[in-house]
Amino acid sequence: MVCRPDPDTAPEVTEMPGEQSDGPAVRGDGDAQSPRNRAAMLGHDMRAAIADILGGLALADLSSLDPHSRLQLQRVQSSAEQLARLTEETLALVVGDDSPRAEAPVLTSLGPFLDRIAARWRAHAEERGLGFVLDRADDLPAGIGTDPAALERILSNMIGNAMKYSPAGEVRLRVQMGPQEALCLRVRDTGPGFSDAAMARLFDYAGRPEESSQPGTGLGLHIVRDLAQRIRGQLHVANVAGAGAEVSLILPRRSWAPGVEAPAALSALPDLVGCNVLVAEDNPTNQLLVQQMLETLGATATLVEDGEAAAEALAAACFDLVLIDIEMPRLSGIDVIRRLRAAEGDGPATPVLAITAFVLSSNRDQIYAAGADGILAKPIMSLDSFGEAIARVRRKRPSPCTAAVPAGPFDRVHLDRLLALAGPEDGCELLTRMREDFGTVRIGIVQGAAAGDMALIRARTHVLIPLAGAVGNTALQADAEALNAAARADDRAAMGGLVPRVLDRVDAVCTALAQEFDIRFALEPAR
Template identity: 35%
Template sequence: MSIIVSPFEAERSRPGGVRSQRAELLDRALLAHDLRGGLSDISGGLSAIDPASLPVETREQVERVLAAADAVGSLVHAALGEYREEPDPAAGLDFQGVDVSRLLDHQRRRWTAEARRKGQSLRIVAEADAPTRLDIDPALCGRMLTNLVAHAIGRCEAGGIELVASATREGGILLRVADTGPAVRQDTLERILGLGADDPAMSAGVEGLELMAARRLAARMGARFALRNRSGGGFEALIELGEPWCSRAEPAAPEPEADLAGARILLAEDNPTNQMVATQMLRALRAEVTVTSDGAEAIAAFEAQEFDLVVLDIEMPRVSGLDVIRRIRSRGDARARVPIVALTAYAMRDHQDQIAEAGANALVSKPISGIEQLGRALAPHLPSGVAARRPRAPGAGDPVVDAAIYGALADAIGPDLMNELFEKVFADLSAARAELEAARAPRNTQAIRSASHILISVAGAVGAVRLQSMARSLNALAHENAPLDAALTGCVAEIDAVLAFLARDR
């Protein structure tokens, strides 16, 4: 019996042999794939949970885990030296720099639940004059702020923590992380600020480790870094970047609506967990989904009926995703041009090139970071005919709550669970209303985005389709930094109408 040994295994087993760089890269790519697969199960499973079904505290914990999983994914890319051409989902970062509002939103999602658990107030805001983008390494910036906010939350038993981005007189940006905790010992500060850039010595304890990590990361970005005890009590870290690193982007084009209503989608995914997560996300986006478990099933399903979009994993048994793409593209008829989006946990350049050469229109990397993000990734690839099959957008003449949706919900879950749902929906709508009102002046687009995002899910859960539509519009305006006073006023009034409906029906 002969034993076949792959070239890489032979290279490893040869006495005294030195593994080639190619072998090392392959192992790192495979390790990255396995790590990303685990993160996909974590973030994908949590993303599939309907936030409207959760109490506020639980929803914040889910957001915290999702944000942490995104950050770990970013660290995996950095540690394993992966090439990634797509924007990194962690903290809203990409290789062209840092979007300040999304960077701050990542920190809000990461730390809100922990601050609430400790009885702390957490304020994270970008002032109106702050630069909107930073042309610096995104991973370094995200890690630096994470260490500083973690330090602030960890040292305060209660009180307040804030992260504020503001403009400097010279046109740069100042990032300030402050807390109301006790003063930091002067000798600790001296050790942190006095160590050389390459000095591994660290004798200031856990608190010093977080601050030291932040200082070193700031130095790698070319930022000025200061730590000080505040005269009125508390402690703060100051990070300043000059004008050359900053820009104020023009209002961005509206992101495609995360709504796949009417779209007929073929999903091919062999992993049961990923399959369940992707299916729930697509159906939450109102798509009609046909699910297959491998490439051979996907080809059979494609031959049996027409689809608007094919979404498929690359690594599948029997027939790979690459071969499915090639089979479809080689048909020689109009259906050969169906849009195809690949799902993959591989991020190496070679894999991206292979997927593109096979004929995929786009690639979405696992783990999928959320329902809205998946919808926005897929929506641009839908053919124009899908819009004609979508239901009409709700208007002023429609009821506050759709009786058919509301009645079906009540029949499905029964009176006891309906009462429990009432409490959650009432609390979430009231909290969103208060957040929107507080964000009016000075205008806080980050808070408006957050509140309207929650409204989209909560309103949809009880059939408040008119409020859901208004929340979508408000969310889009907030992302564009467009005038939104009228939309904000209308959304608040519609929340009041839904709350009045629910109060009457109890």
Template identity: 40%
Template sequence: MDDVDQRSWLGKEFRLALERPDETMSSNGQTGHPRDRMSLLSHDLRSALSDILGGVQLINKDQFDQPTLEHFDRISAAGETLARLLNKMLTDEPSTGAGMVTQPGNLNLADFLTDISRRWTDRAHEKNIKFSVVTESALPAIVTVDRVGLERVIANLVGNAIKFTDAGQVTLSVKCTEDRALNFKLTDEGPGLSDASIAKLFQYEGRPTDTPKPGTGLGLFIAKELAGMLGAELSVRNNDGVGVAAELRLPHEAWFDRSLRKSGKAPGGVSRGPVDLSAMKILLAEDNKTNQLVATQMLGAMGATFRVASDGLEALELLETESFD
């Protein structure tokens, strides 16, 4: 095959792997033997993404001015998000709807909010508006949720808010309520929702055709589906005065502990459940971003609290200031 034919075949292969996960296509266009989902492409996709993230990490940020640093953070944070999405797509069982919510893991909430800021601050500055993350109360250090699912909900809400806000600011406020619910409230200073938009809110491709901005309305549909899978409640309304307010409420039972710390012993003392590391604080030293993602997902699934160091020097600095098991 020449390069054009090869690209055409790879495109068909990718689409088939997504739409019909138990089949693959041979280079002559015929459906081949059943294989694991995305098996023909998963190795090369991961390898290419690992090189992108690895190359980004080698860049010396000290020489950047503030605008360039924001560009860098946006690329780096989006690449890390892509790696998590790709890993789920390639390893999870096929699912329907918004899909891809699996077992929750322990998530450092402060680091998560920092990553949200890194990804979206530069996008907002592109439009000469401001994006900020504000914590309104003491927050738990660790929450037990599916990171990718939560990240997708927040990303769709923030992306919509920035798209429709042409002046002013977009603010993500995070707080714990008196009943220990975790609230993410996003407000913008855009034009607000029309009556037609409200009537089709959360519907699949529910955006009215006469809206001035491009899009289909899939973002809110995805956010609503994923919120339900996370055990959360999502509401969107016109804000008092100007713009839209979107609020994601995670009840205490949706983010605290859940089933991660279950363990069982088979006869003879052999463990038959997931290893329980809920009492452990672990320092992971790893410079490869893809390996970091895999290892932290495993540690999270076992209930561990963990910190990640990207090199030996950072690991030594953490050891001087914190205690690990």
């Protein structure tokens, strides 16, 4: 499964004097002209512009175009998606924030990801008179848990370098499984290969040999190495007998299927048949894109164009899900969510997914504090990412329009899938480790609560959130998130009610897993 950002407390929304609030403040310091705030607002507008480009391309029918034109537009689309990710990371560096994409591995559908890479680089190869071949094995995993932006940057630098140094012939991307389920991505070219001088300075910053006839600074492989380390991959570089070079990225199973999360996360898109979804979005392109995605998932969409209309719709009807843009005229998304949560009181709450180009941690804190259950960053990259965001929100908060189904200590389908994929011997070890992890988390929460150690509680609940998700216990996962947020805010009153409930749920999971272990492993007859 994909881990959610930890909800946290945040300063109140600030407004410029005499102006109506149309979104979350970038910071709570009230200085809109500070370099940090100006950079954040510029980043917001850049993301909004890129979202329009991607939305328009997603809605366009490319099938009537000739192959060359279609290839070029697919290249534009792939490059725009990468530009959106780079914009987010650059903005995070400029304002001194952490990139939200670095928080947890993201489940990425491998086939469509490779198709996008191929579409982008076939066009580049065509311009240079080269061939580009995507060669993929038949036994690849359907999805991988990693940082897709980092992986795309790695492959872009590897393929770009290969094309740069290949005057003729082809560049080939081979994707296959290696020993011990390692995922291997190999880029081979037909150029002259690496010189001795280049090998001596391999991965150095600005490591291009002085005698090189090619333009550039030599940053490509340095970037590749840095990003490979970030996603726990390994790089292999070698000259090919005859001619050319091969650069390989090797992702051990632990890096593309981290922990126990990846097998459980390989699930289909959510089935929204019969669901009525409110979409509050003022941009016509984004409205149409979201509506088409929802209809693909089986939902019925009700569209409104501003915050006041959204608030009126929520007051008049019950919705299974709310998708809300944070920056809207008349009333901001933040204020709409606050009104909704105030009106719901202690009763059943509507799942809310915020869709926004404000993606820094301070913005996310404000959105979660207002009562959102999840955040999806603009531009929306794919139906997969859209569906996954909705699925996470619905797991966290079931619809108030349908009867809730009582949840057990764990989801048997989740556990069966995990143990089946692990095999008998590894399954025994996996279940043992899960029981130990739950026990360690419980001890830490008890100790943290007794000593008033907020850092310890935050650390243990940070582990508990994905652990509860791995066994499909959404109630425990939601309580762990709430306890994490309360510990961050040093809210002792909220913790007083949350700690006993979390411990009770952890105890129930531990008891159920112990019984499951006895049934599956401890009672097996000796061979």
